[in-house]
Structure formats: C-alpha cells, structure tokens
Amino acid sequence: MIPTVLLEMKIKDVFEIFRRLRNDNVKELRKKFEPYFAEFTSSGSAAIVAALKALGVEKGNEVILPAYMCEKCAKFLIENGYKLKFVEIDSETYNIDLSDLKKKISSKTKTIIATHMHGNLCNISKIREVSGKIPIIEDSAQSFDFNKPLGEFKVFSLGLGKPITGCGGGVLLTENKKLADNASKIIANFGKPMNNLKVFTNLISLCLVNFKLIYNLSYKYKIQQNKKLKQKYKKYSGESLPEFSNFQAAITLNQLSKISKYNELRKRNQEFLKEKLRNKKIISINNGSVLLRFPIQVKNVLDIENKLRKGGIVASKLYPDSLPVYFGKGNLCPIAQKVANETVCLPIHPMVKENEIQKIVTYVRRLAI
Numbered sequence: 049m050i051p052t053v054l055l056e057m058k059i060k061d062v063f064e065i066f067r068r069l070r071n072d073n074v075k076e077l078r079k080k081f082e083p084y085f086a087e088f089t090s091s092g093s094a095a096i097v098a099a100l101k102a103l104g105v106e107k108g109n110e111v112i113l114p115a116y117m118c119e120k121c122a123k124f125l126i127e128n129g130y131k132l133k134f135v136e137i138d139s140e141t142y143n144i145d146l147s148d149l150k151k152k153i154s155s156k157t158k159t160i161i162a163t164h165m166h167g168n169l170c171n172i173s174k175i176r177e178v179s180g181k182i183p184i185i186e187d188s189a190q191s192f193d194f195n196k197p198l199g200e201f202k203v204f205s206l207g208l209g210k211p212i213t214g215c216g217g218g219v220l221l222t223e224n225k226k227l228a229d230n231a232s233k234i235i236a237n238f239g240k241p242m243n244n245l246k247v248f249t250n251l252i253s254l255c256l257v258n259f260k261l262i263y264n265l266s267y268k269y270k271i272q273q274n275k276k277l278k279q280k281y282k283k284y285s286g287e288s289l290p291e292f293s294n295f296q297a298a299i300t301l302n303q304l305s306k307i308s309k310y311n312e313l314r315k316r317n318q319e320f321l322k323e324k325l326r327n328k329k330i331i332s333i334n335n336g337s338v339l340l341r342f343p344i345q346v347k348n349v350l351d352i353e354n355k356l357r358k359g360g361i362v363a364s365k366l367y368p369d370s371l372p373v374y375f376g377k378g379n380l381c382p383i384a385q386k387v388a389n390e391t392v393c394l395p396i397h398p399m400v401k402e403n404e405i406q407k408i409v410t411y412v413r414r415l416a417i
Contacts, residue, residue: 049264050408052341052362053209054399056306057254065251065298073297080304084197085228087220087235088292090242092189092205093124095218096161098238099201100130102220102230103183105158112152113161114144115370115381116388117187122371133157134372136381140332142343143170145383150178159183162199166366166393167191167211167339168331172198190340192307197221201231206300208250211314211340212307214300215250216242217292241293251299258399310398311338317396317405318342324409341366341393344412349392352415356392359411363392 078086089095105111107129113122115134125132136148142165149160160179162170167190175184176198184199192204192211204210206217220231257263318339322330329345346352349365356363368374370384379385394408 049260049357050361050395050400050404051257051263051397052364052393052395054257054263054395054397055208055213055254055303055310056399057251057258059255061302062251062255065295065302068298068301069295071298073294073301074292077297077301077304080301081194081219081221084221084223085225087228087231088297089218089220089235089238090216090290090292092187092203092207092210092218093118093121094238095203095205095220096121096185096187097124097128098231098234099185099203099220100125100128100159101234102227103159103185103200105130105183109158110154110156111159111161112149112157113187113371114163114165115372115384116142116165116367117161117163117371118189119367119369119371119374121187121189122375126375132371132375134370134377134381134384137165137384137387139383139387141168141170141334142166142331142387143168143334144175146174146178148381149175153179153182157182159185161185161187163187163189164191164337166331166341166343167337169334169337171334191338192311193338197223200224200227206296208254211310211338212300212303213254214292214296214303215247215254217296217300235291239290242290242296244293244295247293247295247299306398313398313400314338314340314396317400320405321394321396321409325412328412339396342396343391343393345387345390346392346415347390349390352392355415356411359407361395361408361411363394366391366393 089098110133111130112133112135114137116137133152135152136145138145144162160182162175162184164170186199186202188202189205202221204219206214222228315338321342331343353363367388370381370388372380373385
C-alpha cells in the first residue's frame with residue numbers, strides 16, 4: 049500500500065534522537081527559528097489557542113476562520129469559549145474567499161485565522177488589505193517553512209500526519225517580542241509535559257511503518273478496527289493541556305534536518321501529478337506552495353477511495369463536512385461543502401517513489417472522475 053502520509057524515520061534516527069535527550073532540545077529548537085520568536089505547545093490546535101490568548105482574545109469573542117478546515121481544531125476553539133464565524137472558500141485554491149471575508153468582518157471580529165489549506169499558501173497580504181488592523185493567525189499546520197510570519201502569529205503542527213513531526217506538538221512563530229512573551233507565559237500554565245511513553249510509542253510506530261510489510265498489516269488492522277469503533281475525541285479544558293517535552297523537541301530537530309529533502313520530494317511529486325492530471329478537477333496551486341497531500345475532486349468519494357485502495361493506494365477524504373454543516377448551522381458555505389464532499393487526497397509524501405507516483409497517475413486516469 050502507498051500511505052496517504054508518511055515521514056522517514058529510520059532505526060539510526062531513533063538512536064540519534066535518544067542521544068539528543070541529554071541536551072536542552074527545546075532551547076536548541078528555538079534557535080532554529082531565529083530571528084523570529086518561537087514557542088512550543090502540545091499540538092497545533094493548542095498553539096492557535098495560545099496565540100489567541102496572547103493577542104488578548106477572550107472567551108466569547110468572535111474569531112473568523114475558513115469553512116473548510118480541521119473540525120477538531122474548530123471544536124477545540126469552541127471548547128475554549130470562542131465564538132466562530134465561518135467564511136466561504138475559493139473554489140480553485142480552497143483558501144479563504146476574500147469577497148466573503150469582507151462581508152463577514154464586523155466590529156465584533158477580534159482575529160482572523162487564515163489556513164494554508166493542503167499546504168497551498170493563501171495571500172496574507174490581500175487578507176490584510178481586507179482585515180485592516182484585525183490580527184491574523186496563519187494556520188500553517190499543513191505547510192512548513194522558515195519564512196517570515198506575515199500574520200501576528202504563524203502556527204505549525206507537529207502531529208504524525210504533518211509536514212514534519214515531533215510525534216505531537218505545535219509551534220507559534222512571531223516577529224513581535226511582546227506577543228512571544230505573552231504566549232510564553234500562557235503556555236507555562238498549560239500543565240505537565242506530554243507523557244513520554246506516548247511519545248515513545250508514536251516514535252516507534254512511525255519507525256515501524258516505514259517498513260512496507262508492517263504498514264500493510266497495520267493498515268488492514270486499522271480498517272477492521274474503524275469498522276468496529278468510532279474514534280473518540282479527547283476534550284481538553286485549556287489550562288490542563290500538556291506542555292511540549294524535551295523528547296518531542298529531539299524528534300522535531302531530527303525531522304527539521306530533513307525538511308529541505310522532504311519539501312523537494314513533495315514538490316517533485318506535486319508537479320508530476322499537476323502535469324499528468326491537468327485534465328482532472330485539481331487544486332490551483334499558488335506560487336511557492338508545497339502541498340502536504342494532492343487534492344482532486346471526484347463524483348463519488350467512497351467509490352474512488354475503494355477502487356484506489358484495491359490498487360494499493362490509500363487516498364482519503366480529509367474532512368467529513370464543511371464546518372457550518374458539521375456544527376449544525378446549515379449549508380452556509382456551499383463551495384466549502386462541495387469541496388469537503390467531493391475531494392479525495394492523493395499521496396505525495398517524501399516516501400512516495402517515482403514508480404509509485406506513476407502508478408497513482410495510471411490508476412486515477414482509469415477512473416471515471
């Protein structure tokens with residue numbers, strides 16, 4: 049099987065990570081992001097909450113975000129007391145639609161979350177023209193770079209399915225020393241470090257699934273379990289969040305050393321699919337973007353997923369619905385709902401080999417899309 053997402057973690061990487069544990073890895077990791085100020089959390093969602101609090105956004109305040117983004121992140125924001133307002137997305141780029149953003153901004157809007165969906169970079173400068181002095185948080189959970197933050201904060205995720213991993217974790221990046229200090233004080237109250245046993249389990253699992261036979265067996269087991277169980281969403285209450293650990297920082301440093309290679313390989317696979325599938329309904333990729341997955345719109349998502357799976361390709365629907373529909377608000381953003389319902393994501397991760405990316409093209413071309 050060709051996984052939807054996968055990162056390199058060799059046995060020698062695991063040993064290197066354990067050798068690092070005697071060091072202050074958080075301090076070393078922070079230096080990697082200079083000249084910008086970096087703070088670390090237990091997840092990308094926790095990083096967004098920390099950014100909101102650092103900006104002075106209080107419970108009950110209005111936060112604008114795209115209608116097509118991670119529902120778990122949106123749930124987390126609601127649990128932390130924020131009032132969400134959803135904005136339509138552009139049908140070509142899947143990012144915030146500027147005309148709808150202009151309509152949705154009000155005197156109550158305290159922050160805008162601008163998501164680089166699928167790693168496709170949204171135009172923060174144009175969002176700034178519309179938003180004026182309203183702070184912007186760049187949601188870069190599906191992209192990773194060392195570029196200057198164009199919003200007040202840029203937030204990364206270090207989850208297992210992200211551009212790089214710390215086996216969990218999040219990063220807040222800002223140019224503003226005062227905002228960084230605010231974020232640091234807030235994060236200091238989050239709680240104890242992440243359970244190292246859980247981090248260790250995630251690390252070993254990542255290493256093992258780099259072996260194709262083990263991945264195939266674990267994938268079949270996961271499919272069987274998913275049929276029996278519904279995934280449970282664990283609620284956090286803000287201050288009970290675990291902190292980012294030295295162990296996670298060591299893993300992240302290992303992954304950071306590979307980011308140039310990762311992005312080069314993703315870009316190669318992305319451009320190959322863009323060229324070979326140009327007659328299909330694919331995303332319009334903005335300049336400088338490196339996608340995490342390659343989204344393609346299809347008529348019957350489940351049917352296409354099953355047919356690709358039979359061919360040894362794990363393609364997946366990313367989100368269950370647009371956020372308004374998911375939270376029972378109705379189909380307020382029809383483009384976002386259409387994209388959520390009709391999009392499957394093809395693998396372009398750095399472990400996809402050239403013969404495998406050609407196989408993906410061959411199978412997709414055969415399907416009635």
